[in-house]
Amino acid sequence: MSVIKTTGLTKLYGGNPAVSDLNLEVEDGEVYGFLGPNGAGKSTTIDMLMNYTRPSTGTLTVLGRDAQQDGSEIHARTGILPDQFGVYSTLTGREHVSYILDANDAIGDPEAILKRVGLADAVDQRAGGYSKGMEQRLGLAMAIAGEPELLILDEPFSGLDPYGVRLVREVVAAERDRGATVFFSSHVLDQVERVCDRVGLLSDGHLIAEGTPKELRDMAGVRTQLRIETNSNDPPIQVISELADVEDVFYDSGRVVVTCPRTVCYRVLETLDGAGVNIQSFDIEQGTIEDAFVELASDS
Ligand SMILES: Nc1ncnc2c1ncn2[C@@H]1O[C@H](COP(=O)(O)OP(=O)(O)OP(=O)(O)O)[C@@H](O)[C@H]1O
Structure with missing residues (x-):
């Protein structure tokens, strides 16, 4: 089953295409890396998948549901790390994760989830005191909380040191192993090939190539x-x-x-x-x- 399917997906801003005629199919259980340089259209695509913005033309389904009509169901079944992720400075890491678990009526141990992203020592620290990399880890913890069927991660490597980058790769692999589908964007291309089953290369809003990392290199x-x-x-x-x-x-x-x-x-x-x-x-x-x-x- 396709977990994400777009057909002729196009988004125009002021008449200029940010995404052009995008046909994408992400299969159940795969890790799909959506790669491209700044301004390629990655975030715009993710925004359409999550119904933050509407397509100009084309159709898209997520988890077999219509992205526009069934937005709330899709959100409840998807863990999202948005591009512009911001923390609530007065809330602790634990409170952030608990909030997501409660909102999705999901079960999970916030402390264990924060430990998985390397925030074991900052569980009860207010997020206002977190570094940029710690904020990014917290965003990942919130995305994986409640074991969603699908993870959509916009630039999950951004702001991370090499240890953090490795940790994200490990979390993504572990999520795949438990059966989740992972779709993530990145412009840091060399970080992704070790964790992706398939990658799509986006350039100027167009999908210019798609395949396994090896297929693309070949x-x-x-x-x-x-x-x-x-x-x-x-x-x-x-x-x-x-x-x-x-x-x-x-x-x-x-x-x-x-x-x-x-x-x-x-x-x-x-x-x-x-x-x-x-x-x-x-x-x-x-x-x-x-x-x-x-x-x-x-x-x-
Ligand atoms: N709200 C908006 N209004 C007008 N133009 C926009 C808007 N959002 C994005 N764009 C334009 O659409 C194009 C694609 O932007 P987008 O943010 O989707 O790219 P991206 O691949 O996510 O880039 P980055 O890696 O820098 O986040 C860019 O030319 C951008 O300037």
Whole structure:
């Protein structure tokens, strides 16, 4: 079942399209990354999904319901981290989460939920004293409170340090594992590929490409290269080329260069080491979603 489905979705502001003819289908249980640079139309799309703004033309359903007519039911079944998330400065973290649980008639332990987002030490602190990153974590806690069927997260990585970024990825993965569907937007492209099942690339309001991170990298022709420095004169190139998923391998003046998915790099190194090759150093140059985006956006 499609949890989110848009057909010909278009939003004009003053005659200018913020979103153009968007056809999107997000399936039950998947993590979908909605990616694009500033001004691409991500927040406008999310605003239409949540019925904060109406489409100019096109249709959209969320959780099988009409986004405009069944807005309250959709809101009750969806956890939302909005783009402009603001805290109530006089309320504590616990009170924020309790409010969401009460509003949705849901059961949950605010303390446990806040702990999951790294706010265990700030449960009873007033949110007015939270840092920007803590506010963002609180927003995530409010989104996941009550185990909603769908999570819509607008820029969940914004304002977070690397530890916070990792934590968001872990929370998203855990939510998917419990069966939720996750739709999130981001312009920080390299953060998303580890957690998304599928991504859609939005540019100037148009969906320019869609697929798994690997499909997009392949579509754009970006590759990961593992470069190994060795003083062996005759490394077992043939053996490496026969490893599953290795696309290309060559040896040139003390350097073995292997084109393969990042997940295979360790196996390549292990195989060379097992064959007695002296590995002096190595580096991995990974083709990223960002490379794919730049490539695909320039083609569109
Ligand atoms: N209320 C509005 N009135 C007029 N134009 C708007 C309005 N909201 C958005 N826009 C325009 O629509 C386009 C898409 O904006 P949107 O905020 O959806 O992009 P975004 O991809 O979410 O960007 P960001 O990553 O910066 O949040 C932009 O050109 C923006 O200026």
